[in-house]
Amino acid sequence: MARSDEFFEQASALLGTRGLTVDEDLLEPWLTDWRGRYTGRAIALAQPENAGDLSKLVNLCAHFGIPIVPQGGNSGMSGGATPDASGDALLLSTRRMDTIQSIESGSSQVTCGAGVILQSLHEAAEEKGMRFPLTLGGKGSATIGGLISTNAGGTQVLRHGTMRAQILGLQAVMANGEIFDSLTPLKKDNRGFDLKQLLIGSEGTLGIVTAATLRLLPALATRRVMFVGLDRITGARSLLLHAQREVPDLLEGFEVMPRHTLESVLAHHPGTRDPLSAAHDWYALIELAADEAGRDRIDARTEAFLSGALESELLSDATIAANETQAEALWHLRDGISAAERALGPAMQHDISVPVEKMAEFVEYAQPEMERCFPGTTAVAFGHLGDGNVHFHVLAPSGAVRGEWEEGQGAAISRKVHDLVTEWGGSISAEHGIGQMKRSELGRLGDPASLFILRSVKKALDPNGLLNPGKLVPAEPA
Numbered sequence: 001m002a003r004s005d006e007f008f009e010q011a012s013a014l015l016g017t018r019g020l021t022v023d024e025d026l027l028e029p030w031l032t033d034w035r036g037r038y039t040g041r042a043i044a045l046a047q048p049e050n051a052g053d054l055s056k057l058v059n060l061c062a063h064f065g066i067p068i069v070p071q072g073g074n075s076g077m078s079g080g081a082t083p084d085a086s087g088d089a090l091l092l093s094t095r096r097m098d099t100i101q102s103i104e105s106g107s108s109q110v111t112c113g114a115g116v117i118l119q120s121l122h123e124a125a126e127e128k129g130m131r132f133p134l135t136l137g138g139k140g141s142a143t144i145g146g147l148i149s150t151n152a153g154g155t156q157v158l159r160h161g162t163m164r165a166q167i168l169g170l171q172a173v174m175a176n177g178e179i180f181d182s183l184t185p186l187k188k189d190n191r192g193f194d195l196k197q198l199l200i201g202s203e204g205t206l207g208i209v210t211a212a213t214l215r216l217l218p219a220l221a222t223r224r225v226m227f228v229g230l231d232r233i234t235g236a237r238s239l240l241l242h243a244q245r246e247v248p249d250l251l252e253g254f255e256v257m258p259r260h261t262l263e264s265v266l267a268h269h270p271g272t273r274d275p276l277s278a279a280h281d282w283y284a285l286i287e288l289a290a291d292e293a294g295r296d297r298i299d300a301r302t303e304a305f306l307s308g309a310l311e312s313e314l315l316s317d318a319t320i321a322a323n324e325t326q327a328e329a330l331w332h333l334r335d336g337i338s339a340a341e342r343a344l345g346p347a348m349q350h351d352i353s354v355p356v357e358k359m360a361e362f363v364e365y366a367q368p369e370m371e372r373c374f375p376g377t378t379a380v381a382f383g384h385l386g387d388g389n390v391h392f393h394v395l396a397p398s399g400a401v402r403g404e405w406e407e408g409q410g411a412a413i414s415r416k417v418h419d420l421v422t423e424w425g426g427s428i429s430a431e432h433g434i435g436q437m438k439r440s441e442l443g444r445l446g447d448p449a450s451l452f453i454l455r456s457v458k459k460a461l462d463p464n465g466l467l468n469p470g471k472l473v474p475a476e477p478a
């Protein structure tokens with residue numbers, strides 16, 4: 001019997017027909033990343049139900065030398081969940097690990113499987129009068145395991161931190177099949193390294209997350225969402241500082257976008273409309289939110305914040321959502337950007353950060369600089385200004401052929417953006433991870449000490465390179 005047949009026989013006996021498939025039609029949707037930039041092949045799709053079965057499967061893969069590519073909702077932006085073209089790897093989906101094991105308002109904690117979708121977690125928390133304080137545009141697909149493995153950010157980092165800040169405990173299957181279990185959180189635990197931190201943001205290269213214990217917060221009582229027109233992104237930064245001075249305890253979100261981006265959202269999403277009657281070069285979407293204790297004063301404080309901003313000439317045009325439907329419509333303009341940009345044609349997307357206080361200045365410099373160096377392109381920046389993180393996209397000149405353009409001029413564009421970011425003391429991956437997209441750039445620009453540690457940890461925990469090969473950890477220099 002061929003070795004691959006032997007593997008299938010043993011894996012099928014372990015997982016059953018629901019847990020393992022080689023049906024190409026069932027595999028096909030999961031072999032291309034969300035952005036449509038990478039397509040790979042796989043020997044099969046495995047969907048174990050729990051950590052015990054996964055542990056046995058990992059041992060089986062180790063025995064047969066089969067690499068494993070973990071995948072959650074496949075909403076990642078860096079090609080981390082897409083296997084390579086060899087067809088040697090097993091695609092490992094966590095979708096069946098979708099149980100919420102416990103959710104307690106007393107301890108403000110939830111323990112759930114890695115395959116639970118973010119939106120489902122939000123709904124489960126809401127039913128208990130709680131909330132999970134992390135959200136992003138891909139919430140209908142992104143899973144808890146994927147969010148942990150990319151240390152995802154989103155639109156509430158300003159107030160609540162990234163995914164790392166929400167994680168109290170973790171369970172994961174390691175490359176040797178051992179189950180690492182720290183699901184029961186301890187307030188104090190000084191037995192050396194905090195091992196779960198290694199797995200957070202490791203993009204499936206050190207272990208496969210199977211479950212997590214996460215912190216919850218009391219539900220918000222009310223919120224005020226506003227959309228503000230501005231002349232410059234530096235003006236948005238001044239307005240943010242004003243908000244951080246005047247309403248620090250209410251400031252839940254502060255996102256920026258240029259006119260070009262708003263127009264692409266309006267063109268792509270039916271039913272959307274420009275919230276302001278006049279056009280502006282820049283916009284800020286601001287959310288102020290209060291719990292029960294702050295409910296009575298939120299209107300007075302929102303008014304004071306806006307009138308103070310008007311008096312200081314920090315804004316000239318703004319609208320406030322009158323109800324939840326309008327608030328959701330304003331957020332839809334922000335959450336709909338990724339899909340709208342994707343429909344515009346080829347673009348090089350960069351998820352970058354520089355020190356928070358320098359980001360507005362960086363955008364004002366880098367935007368015209370990129371358009372000058374690469375005539376015919378359009379550079380746009382949008383997102384999380386308050387975190388010093390924007391999505392800096394350079395859209396291809398008209399007529400560019402998808403696929404070809406990215407490999408040629410697109411690659412030169414990304415190198416230039418990453419060089420600029422590095423010169424400004426920033427990061428080439430603020431929240432989307434490295435995946436396969438930025439692996440060689442991390443190798444080119446990462447500092448030697450960090451690269452040494454990254455490679456050493458990978459070698460120690462996955463000596464045979466079984467877990468998500470070709471992702472995140474740059475190859476050794478020749």
Ligand code: FAD
Pocket residue numbers: 034069070071072073074075076077079080081094114135136137138139141142143144145146147148149150151152153154155203204205207208209210335338339431432435468471
């Ligand atoms: P996948 O895409 O399936 O995988 C992502 C990576 O994690 C891969 O390397 C994969 O191998 C690994 N992985 C997945 N599950 C596991 C596991 N259980 N154990 C080990 N490794 C695993 N991201 C942000 O940070 N901020 C944003 O604002 C944001 N906005 C988005 C908006 C839209 C419209 C979309 C589509 C995506 C957005 N994202 C954003 C990106 C994406 O949602 C996140 O990267 C998310 O964390 C990926 O989760 P996933 O379950 O889809 O993971």
